Amino acid sequence: MVKAVVLGAAGGIGQPLALLLKANPLVTELGLFDIVNTPGVAADLAHISTPAKVEGYLPADDGLKKALAGADIVVIPAGVPRKPGMTRDDLFKINAGIVKDLATGIATTAPKAFVLVISNPVNSTVPIVAEVFKKHGVYDPKRLFGVTTLDVVRASTFVAEILGNLSLSKDIIVPVVGGHSGVTIVPLLSKSTHPLPASLSTTDYEALIKRIQFGGDEVVAAKNGAGSATLSMAYAGAEFASKVIRAVNGEKGISAPSFVPLAADPAGGAVLTEELGQELEFFSSTVELGAEGVVKINPLGSLTDAEKALVKAAIPELATNIQKGSNYVIDIYKKEEDGPARL
Template identity: 75%
Template sequence: MVKAVVLGAAGGIGQPLALLLKTNPLITELGLFDIVNTPGVAADLSHIATPAKVEGYLPPDDGLAKTLKGADIVVIPAGVPRKPGMTRDDLFKINAGIVRDLATGIATTAPKAFVLVISNPVNSTVPIVAEVFKQHGTFDPKRLFGVTTLDVVRASTFVSEVINDLSKAPEIVVPVVGGHSGVTIVPILSQSSHPVLSLLDGDKLKALTDRIQFGGDEVVKAKDGTGSATLSMAYAGAEFATKVIKALAGEKGLIAPSYVHLDADKEGGAALKKEIGKDLDYFSTNIEIGPNGVERIIPLGKLTDYEKQLIAAAVPELETNIAKGATFQKAPPAKV
C-alpha cells in the first residue's frame, strides 16, 4: 500500500507526472493538489484501469492537508516554468515562496514522507524544504531528495546520438553530479557505460558537456516562450519516484542520482566533501536508496583533469545557491 502525492499536479510537469504515477502498479493511492483544476485532473486520471485510487484537492477547506494525509512519497513540481532569457536562478523569487508553503504542509501533515523536489531552482529549493523541516523539528536528511534525473536522461540520450545508435539510449548510463543548473551540472563522461571519450576531441567534448549542462535551454528556445522542459522532466521524475517506491517495497541495490544533504550518509558525505575539496551541505551524486531513504552516498571515483575542472567551477555556484535557499527560509523577505 503506497500513497503518492503530486503537489502542482495541474501544471505542465504535474499532469504528465501524475499520469505516469497512475500507471505504476505499486501505487494504491494518488493524491493531487494544485491551486486550480485538480479535481478535473483527478477525475480524468481516475478512469484509467490501474490500482491507484485518485483524489484531487484545491486549497480551500484544508485541501493541502487532505491531499498529504497518509502520504508515503511526495513529489513537488509546483512553480512557474522557465521562459526565454530566464535562468533557473531567476525563478527563485517566485518559486521559493511556493515551495516554502508546500514544505510547511508536509512538515505538519506528513513529516515521515519521502520528499522529492522538482521545483526549480533545485539547488536552492531543496535547502528551503530542509530549513522548513528543521524549524518543525522533523528534518531527516535521508528522506529529502532533489530530482536531478533529467540530467542523466539527457546525458544518456545525447551520448547515444554521438555513438549514432539511439537504440542504446535506454541502457546508457552516464553519472552526472554537482547540482541541477548550468555549470553545476557535471557529466562524468569518462565513466559512461558506453565509452564515448575516444570519439570526442577537445571541442566536441566541450560541446557535448555544454549540451548536457544547458539542455534545458534547447527546450525553452524551441517552445518559443510557451514553457520549459515538462514532458522530459515528468518522465525523469517518474523514473526516480519509481526507484524510491521500489525501495519502500524492499527492493535492494537501487542506485540513482539525487541532490541530497550530505548528512544523509555521514561517512559517505564526508568522503565526498574530501573529493570535491569543499564542505558543502548539498551535492548531487549517485546514491543507494533503501526503505529508510538514502542508504549510501557513493563517491565520485576517478575523474579526468577536465572533469576536475568542471567540479571546481561548479562548487562556488553551488555554495551560492545553497546559501540563497537556506537564508530565504531563515529570514524570508518581507511580502510586498
C-alpha cells in the first residue's frame, strides 16, 4: 500500500508524471494538488484501469492537507517553467516561495513522507525544503531527495546516439554527480557502462559534456518559448520515484544518483567531502536506497583529469546555490521572529 502525492499536478510536468505514477502497479493511492484544474486531472486519470485510487484537490477547504494526508512519497514539480532568456536566478525568485509553502504543508501533515524535489532550481529548492523541515523539527536527511535523474537519462541517450544504437539507451548507465544546473552537472563518462569510442575527439567529448549540462536549453529553444523540458522530466521523475518506492517496499540493491544532504550518511558524506576538498551540505552522488531512504552515499572514486576539472568548476556555483536556498528560508523566519519594526 503506497500513497504517492504530486504537488503541482496540473502543470506541464505534473500531468504526465501523475499519469506515469497511476500506471505504476506499486502505487495504490494517488493524491494530486495544484492551484487550478486538479479535480479534472484526477477524474481523467481515474478512468485508467490500474489499481491506484486518484483524488485531486485545490487550495480551498484545506486541499493541500487533504492531498498530503497519509502520504508515503511526495513529488514536487510545482513552479513556473523556464522560458527563453530566463536565468536560474529569475526562476529561483518565483519558485522559492512556492516550494517553501508546499514544504510547510508536508512538514505539518506528512513529515515522515519521502520528499522528491523536481522544482527548479533544484540546487536551491532542496535546501529550502530542508530548512523548513528543520524549523518544524521534522528534518530527516535520509528522506529528502533532489531529482537529478533527467541528467542521467540525457547522458544515457546521448551516449547511445554516439554509439549509433538508441536501443542501448535503456541499458547505458552514466553516473552524473554534482548538482542539477549548468556547470554543476558533472557526467562521469569514464564510468559509463558502455564506454565511448576511443576515436572520439576531444572536441566531440567536450561537446557531449556541454550537451548533457545544458540539455534543458536545447528543449527551451526548440519549444520556442512555449515551455521547457516537461515530458522528459516527468519520465525521469517517475523513474526515480519508482526506485524509491521499490526500495521502501524492501527491494535490495537499488542505487541512483540524487542531490541529497550529506548528513543522510555521515560516513559516506565524510569521504565525499574529503574527495571534494570542501564541505557542502548537499551533493548529487550515487546513493543506495533502502526502507528508510538513503542507506549509503557512494564516493566519487577515481576520476579522469577532465572529470576532476569539471568537479572543481562545479563546487563554487553549487555552494552559492545551496546557500541561496538556505538563506531564503532563514531570512524569512528571522523576520517573522523579529516581528514588525517599531518606531
